[in-house]
Amino acid sequence: xxxxxxxxxxxxxxxxxxxxxxxxxxxxxxxxxxxxxxxxxxxxxxxxxxxxxxxxxxxxxxxxxxxxxxxxxxxxxxxxxxxxxxxxxxxxxxxxxxxxxxxxxxxxxxxxxxxxxxxxxxxxxxxxxxxxxxxxxxxxxxxxxxxxxxxxxxxxxxxxxxxxxxxxxxxxxxxxxxxxxxxxxxxxxxxxxxxxxxxxxxxxxxxxxxxxxxxxxxxxxxxxxxxxxxxxxxxxxxxxxxxxxxxxxxxxxxxxxxxxxxxxxxxxxxxxxxxxxxxxxxxxxxxxxxxxxxxxxxxxxxxxxxxxxxxxxxxxxxxxxxxxxxxxxxxxxxxxxxxxxxxxxxxxxxxxxxxxxxxxxxxxxxxxxxxxxxxxxxxxxxxxxxxxxxxxxxxxxxxxxxxxxxxxxxxxxxxxxxxxxxxxxxxxxxxxxxxxxxxxxxxxxxxxxxxxxxxxxxxxxxxxxxxxxxxxxxxxxxxxxxxxxxxxxxxxxxxxxxxxxxxxxxxxxxxxxxxxxxxxxxxxxxxxxxxxxxxxxxxxxxxxxxxxxxxxxxxxxxxxxxxxxxxxxxxxxxxxxxxxxxxxxxxxxxxxxxxxxxxxxxxxxxxxxxxxxxxxxxxxxxxxxx
Numbered sequence: 001x002x003x004x005x006x007x008x009x010x011x012x013x014x015x016x017x018x019x020x021x022x023x024x025x026x027x028x029x030x031x032x033x034x035x036x037x038x039x040x041x042x043x044x045x046x047x048x049x050x051x052x053x054x055x056x057x058x059x060x061x062x063x064x065x066x067x068x069x070x071x072x073x074x075x076x077x078x079x080x081x082x083x084x085x086x087x088x089x090x091x092x093x094x095x096x097x098x099x100x101x102x103x104x105x106x107x108x109x110x111x112x113x114x115x116x117x118x119x120x121x122x123x124x125x126x127x128x129x130x131x132x133x134x135x136x137x138x139x140x141x142x143x144x145x146x147x148x149x150x151x152x153x154x155x156x157x158x159x160x161x162x163x164x165x166x167x168x169x170x171x172x173x174x175x176x177x178x179x180x181x182x183x184x185x186x187x188x189x190x191x192x193x194x195x196x197x198x199x200x201x202x203x204x205x206x207x208x209x210x211x212x213x214x215x216x217x218x219x220x221x222x223x224x225x226x227x228x229x230x231x232x233x234x235x236x237x238x239x240x241x242x243x244x245x246x247x248x249x250x251x252x253x254x255x256x257x258x259x260x261x262x263x264x265x266x267x268x269x270x271x272x273x274x275x276x277x278x279x280x281x282x283x284x285x286x287x288x289x290x291x292x293x294x295x296x297x298x299x300x301x302x303x304x305x306x307x308x309x310x311x312x313x314x315x316x317x318x319x320x321x322x323x324x325x326x327x328x329x330x331x332x333x334x335x336x337x338x339x340x341x342x343x344x345x346x347x348x349x350x351x352x353x354x355x356x357x358x359x360x361x362x363x364x365x366x367x368x369x370x371x372x373x374x375x376x377x378x379x380x381x382x383x384x385x386x387x388x389x390x391x392x393x394x395x396x397x398x399x400x401x402x403x404x405x406x407x408x409x410x411x412x413x414x415x416x417x418x419x420x421x422x423x424x425x426x427x428x429x430x431x432x433x434x435x436x437x438x439x440x441x442x443x444x445x446x447x448x449x450x451x452x453x454x455x456x457x458x459x460x461x462x463x464x465x466x467x468x469x470x471x472x473x474x475x476x477x478x479x480x481x482x483x484x485x486x487x488x489x490x491x492x493x494x495x496x497x498x499x500x501x502x503x504x505x506x507x508x509x510x511x512x513x514x515x516x517x518x519x520x521x522x523x524x525x526x527x528x529x530x531x532x533x534x535x536x537x538x539x540x541x542x543x544x545x546x547x548x549x550x551x552x553x554x555x556x557x558x559x560x561x562x563x564x565x566x567x568x569x570x571x572x573x574x575x576x577x578x579x580x581x582x583x584x585x586x587x588x589x590x591x592x593x594x595x596x597x598x599x600x601x602x603x604x605x606x607x608x609x610x611x612x613x614x615x616x617x618x619x620x621x622x623x624x625x626x
Contacts, residue, residue: 002027003066003180003208004049009058011044018044022058022234024227026180030208033219033241036229037475038447042212045229046070046182049210069178071169079158083148083168086157087139090172094135097127134571136578140618141625142171145197147190150615163189174201183211187218191361192498198222214476216241217500217525231304241501255303266298313429314454314485319461323387324351326464326492327372332381334367341367345381345518347511351463354486354493355520356503358528359513365496366396368518369468372494385464392462396469396496398449407444407452408437415459430455446473454482463491471499500525563624570621577614581607 002025010020018041026032034042047053048060050068062068076086088095104120107113131138143153146167157165166189173181187195195218202209202222210227213219219226219241226244228235237244273291326349333343341364349355357365370376372383373393385391405413411423427437430451441449450473457465465486471479483505486493497503503510503525510521510528521528584607593599 001063003030003063004068005061006048007059007061009048009055009060011041011048011053011055017056017232019229019232019234020057024234024236026208026210028179028208029206030225031202031223032208032210032225032227033223033244034210034212034227034229035214035219035241035476037477040229042229043184045234046184046210046212049180049182066180067176067178068180068182069173069176070182071166071173071184074169074172074176076157076165076168080156082154082156083143083160083164084139084153086168087143087171087175088136090175090177091130091135091139094127094130094132097123097130098132101127133568133575134621137571137574137618137621138175139171140614141622142175142201143168144618144622145194145201146171147194150611167194174198174205178207180208180210181205183209183213185213186211187213187215192500193360214474214479215499215501216476216479217504220501259302262298262302266295269295269298314458314481316458316465316485316489316491317461318463318490320388320390320463322351322389322463322492325349325386326351326353326389327386327494328382328384329372330382330384332368332371332383333379334364334371334376335379340516342513342518343380343516347518347520349492349494349509351492352490353508354506355495355509355511356507356525357494357496357511357518358503358525359518363513366468369393369466369494369496372466389464390460390462391464391466392457392460394453394457394465394467394470396472398446398453405441406438407432407441410441410452411456411459414456418459426455426459447475447478450474451478465489465491465493465495467493467495467497469496469498471497471502567621567624570617570624574614574617574621577610577617581610581614584610 004026006022006024009022011018011022012020022045034045036042044053048055049062050070051062074090078086101120101123104116104123108116108120127133140153148164148167152160152164157168160168170183170186173183186198190198195215199218199221202211209222211219211223221240223240224238226235226237226239226241228244228248235248237247239247269291273288276288276291328348330346331343332345334341335343345368357368359365367376371378373391374383407427408420408423411427412418412420415423424437427433432439432448432451439448441452444452450470454470470482474482479499479502483502486506493506495506505524507524508522510523510525511518512521512528512532521531584603587593588600588603588607593603
C-alpha cells in the first residue's frame with residue numbers, strides 16, 4: 001500500500017490554477033525529486049500531503065499508518081537547551097526506555113525475579129531496535145555531519161544563528177524515523193562536506209523522501225524518481241534528474257512535432273473554409289460550420305508550450321578577441337592577520353578555458369576573485385593579463401544593483417548609446433516585460449537582480465568572465481540557459497560555484513585548494529572528486545596476483561563482521577562515556593567538591609580527556625557507518 005496517493009488533484013487560489021489533474025503514488029523507500037520554477041506550487045504540494053490544504057478537485061490519501069515529517073514540525077522550541085539536547089528530543093521515547101531499564105536493573109540487583117528478567121529482556125529488545133545503544137552517537141553524528149563543531153553542539157540554541165537552528169531542525173527530521181520526510185531545499189546553509197554527508201545519509205535512509213531542490217547534482221545522487229510541476233501540470237517519471245531531463249527533452253520534441261503537424265492541418269482546413277466562403281452558397285455554410293468545429297477539436301489537442309524561466313535568452317558575444325595567454329598568476333598569497341588563506345598560487349589560463357575554483361567555505365575563493373579584479377591587494381605575487389583582455393565581473397552580492405532606479409533606467413544609465421526600444425527588447429529576452437521594467441532595483445528578488453547583472457555583462461562584449469556564484473537565486477531553467485550560454489561562449493571563464501552539476505557541465509579546468517595553496521586539474525567536478533577520493537586507475541593485475549572470487553567474498557564478509565562488531569563496541573563505549581560525563585558534571589556541582597581546588601582541577605581534566613575520547617570515537621563511528 002502506498003504511503004501517499006493523489007488522484008486528479010487540482011489546486012488553485014481565487015481564479016488562478018496552480019496545477020490540475022495531478023496523479024501519483026509514493027511507495028515505501030521512494031526517493032523523489034520535486035522540481036519546477038518558483039511559484040508553480042511545489043510547497044503547496046507539500047501542504048496537501050501534510051493535510052494543511054484541501055485540493056479544489058481530486059483526493060490526496062495519506063493512510064493512518066504513514067508518519068509524515070517536515071522541518072517545520074521539528075523547529076527549535078526551547079532556546080535554553082544545547083543543540084545536542086535539542087536533537088536528542090526526537091529520541092524521548094528511547095531515553096524513557098533507558099530510564100526504565102535502569103530501574104529494572106536496580107530492582108534485579110536486589111534479587112532475581114523471573115518476571116522482572118522477562119520484562120527486562122523484552123524492553124531491551126525494543127530499546128536496541130530503536131537504536132538505543134547508539135542514539136546519542138547518532139545525534140552527535142548528525143550534528144557533526146551538518147557542520148557543527150563540538151563546542152557548537154554544546155551551545156544554547158538561542159545563541160546560534162538562524163541557519164544553524166535550521167540545520168538542527170533538519171537533523172531532528174532526519175533522525176525522527178518518519179515513514180516519509182518532506183525536504184524543502186535541504187542543502188541551503190550547508191557546505192560541500194555537509195551536502196555529501198546528507199547524500200550518504202539519504203542513501204541509507206529506510207523511509208521515503210520527497211525533495212524540493214535546485215541542486216541537480218544532489219538530486220542525481222539521492223533520487224530515483226522525479227516530479228516536475230510545469231505549465232499547470234504535474235509530470236511523474238522514473239529516474240533521477242538527469243534521466244528525467246533527457247526524457248523531458250524527448251517529450252518536448254515529440255510534442256513540438258505533433259503541434260507542427262496539427263497547426264499545418266488547421267491551416268489547410270482554414271484555406272478550405274475561405275474557399276467555401278467565396279462560393280457563397282447555403283450548403284457551403286453548413287460545410288464551413290462543420291470545418292470550424294473540426295478546427296476547434298484540433299486546437300484542443302495542441303500541447304501547451306512550457307512557460308518557464310528557460311525562455312530567458314542568453315548569449316555572451318565577444319566584441320574583441322583576446323590573446324592566447326589570457327591570465328598569468330605567479331606566487332599569489334593572501335591572508336588577514338594571523339589567518340593565512342593561500343600562498344604560492346601559480347597558473348596560466350589560456351583562451352576559451354573555463355576554470356572553476358573549488359574549496360570549503362572561508363578558504364578565500366571570493367577573496368581570490370577580488371584580487372584578480374584589482375579590488376583587493378595581494379600580500380605577495382603577481383597577476384598579469386594578456387593582450388586585449390576585457391573582463392566582466394559578476395559579484396555574488398550584486399551590491400551595485402540595489403539603487404532606487406527602475407530596471408530600465410539602471411540599464412540605460414550603463415549603456416546610454418542604446419535606444420529605449422533596443423533596451424526593451426533585450427530586457428524582454430531576460431523576462432522583464434511590460435510593467436516589470438518599471439520595477440525598482442531595490443525591490444527585485446535575488447534571481448531578478450542576477451538576471452540584470454548577467455544582462456549587463458552580456459552587453460559589454462567581454463572576453464573574460466569572472467563569476468562569483470552566478471547560479472545563486474536562479475531556478476533550474478535559468479541555470480540551464482546560463483550553462484548553454486557559457487558552453488557556447490568563445491571567451492574565457494573564471495568562476496566560483498557550489499553548483500556541482502553546473503561545474504560538471506561547463507568546467508574544462510579546476511583550481512582546487514590543497515592545504516595552504518591551490519592546484520590546477522584539467523577536467524570537471526567529477527574528475528576532481530576522483531582525484532580527491534583517491535580512486536585507483538583500472539590496471540589489470542597479473543593472473544597470479546588475482547584472488548579467486550570465493551576468497552574475495554570471504555574476505556569481504558570477514559571485514560563486514562569486523563566492522564559491525566567494532567560499531568557495536570564503539571556504541572557501548574560512547575554510552576559509558578556519556579554516563580561518566582554526567583557523573584563528573586554532577587560531582588562538579590557538589591558543594592564539597594567546589595571547595596576542593598585540587599579535586600575540581602582533577603575532574604575538569606578528566607572531563608576534557610573524556611570529551612576528546614568521545615570526539616575520537618564519534619569520528620571513527622561516522623567513518624565506519626559511511
